[in-house]
Amino acid sequence: MCRWLAYSGSPVPLEELLFKPKHSLIDQSLHSRLGAETTNGDGFGIGWYGVGDTPGVFHSIEPAWNDRNLKDLARHLVSPLVFAHIRASTGGAIQQTNCHPFRYGKWLWMHNGFIAELPTVRRDLALAVDPSLFPLIEGRPTRRSSSTSRSRSASRTTRPRRSRAPSASSRRRAERTASSIRSR
Numbered sequence: 001m002c003r004w005l006a007y008s009g010s011p012v013p014l015e016e017l018l019f020k021p022k023h024s025l026i027d028q029s030l031h032s033r034l035g036a037e038t039t040n041g042d043g044f045g046i047g048w049y050g051v052g053d054t055p056g057v058f059h060s061i062e063p064a065w066n067d068r069n070l071k072d073l074a075r076h077l078v079s080p081l082v083f084a085h086i087r088a089s090t091g092g093a094i095q096q097t098n099c100h101p102f103r104y105g106k107w108l109w110m111h112n113g114f115i116a117e118l119p120t121v122r123r124d125l126a127l128a129v130d131p132s133l134f135p136l137i138e139g140r141p142t143r144r145s146s147s148t149s150r151s152r153s154a155s156r157t158t159r160p161r162r163s164r165a166p167s168a169s170s171r172r173r174a175e176r177t178a179s180s181i182r183s184r
Contacts, residue, residue, distance in 0.1 A: 001032075001037075001040075001088055001112070002040065002085060002086060002087050002088050002100075002112045003025055003028050003029055003032075003040055003085070003086040003088075004025075004083070004084060004085040004086070004100070004110055004112060005017060005018070005025045005082070005083070005084040005085075006082070006083050007081065007082040007083075008080065008081050009080060010080060011078045011079060011080045012078065012079070012080075012082075013074065013075065013076075013077065013078050014046065014048065014073065014074040014077045014078075014079065014082060014084075015071075015074040015075050017082060017084070018046070018064075018070075018074050018084055019071070019074060025064075025084055025086060026064050026065050026086075027065075028040075028086070029041070029044070029063070029064050029065060029086040030063075030065040037088055039063070040063075040064075040086045040087065040088040041063035041064075041065075041088075042061070042087040042088055042089040042094050043059065043060060043061040043062070043063075043087040043089075043094055043095075043096070043098070043099040044059070044060060044062075044063075044064040044067070044070070044084070044085060044086045044087060044099060045057060045058065045059040045060075045083075045084070045085050045087075045099040045100050045101055045110075046058050046070070046073075046074075046082065046083065046084045046085075046101075047082070047083040047084075047101035047103060047108040047110075048077055048079035048081065048082045048083075049079055049080065049081040049082075049108075050077070050078070050079050053106065054103065054105060054106055055081075055103055055106070055107075055108050056077075057101065057103050057108070058070070058073060059096040059097075059099040060096065060099070061094050061095060061096060061099070064086050083100075083101040083108050083109075083110055084101075085099065085100035085101055085110045087099055087100070097138035104136065
């Protein structure tokens with residue numbers, strides 16, 4: 001499970017948010033008590049609003065607890081609005097373009113989770129993106145698919161499972177997402 005933090009308040013050094021609390025995001029990424037993995041070491045990212053027209057971002061594929069640049073930046077950056085994301089890959093490539101938060105113009109965003117049946121809706125989602133925005137897409141969405149989940153479940157049973165079409169709820173979610181993208 002990825003871990004993330006969003007802060008909005010008085011300007012604060014990022015170090016106060018990321019490193020100093022007893023159960024800081026960095027501590028949680030190294031000593032996870034919840035989730036499938038005990039560590040989250042598949043990269044990280046921070047985003048902050050400060051000077052300039054767009055937010056700043058810093059991404060790395062290093063584990064956050066071991067990145068000297070993050071420690072130094074966190075001591076020197078002060079912001080009233082911060083996003084931080086510690087990545088635990090569910091199958092997507094470990095590369096900077098897959099590390100959150102993402103930036104588009106003046107916007108930062110991040111998410112947690114995966115699309116269980118991504119292979120069945122990937123094409124429709126790609127076609128729903130405005131052609132002028134398509135070249136801006138970097139990275140690759142999480143590849144964990146229902147077939148992966150099913151193969152893991154199948155390995156625990158003696159009866160093989162058959163492939164099936166995406167569920168109605170997955171199709172509705174994909175249609176709502178595509179509709180939302182088209183309306184912008």
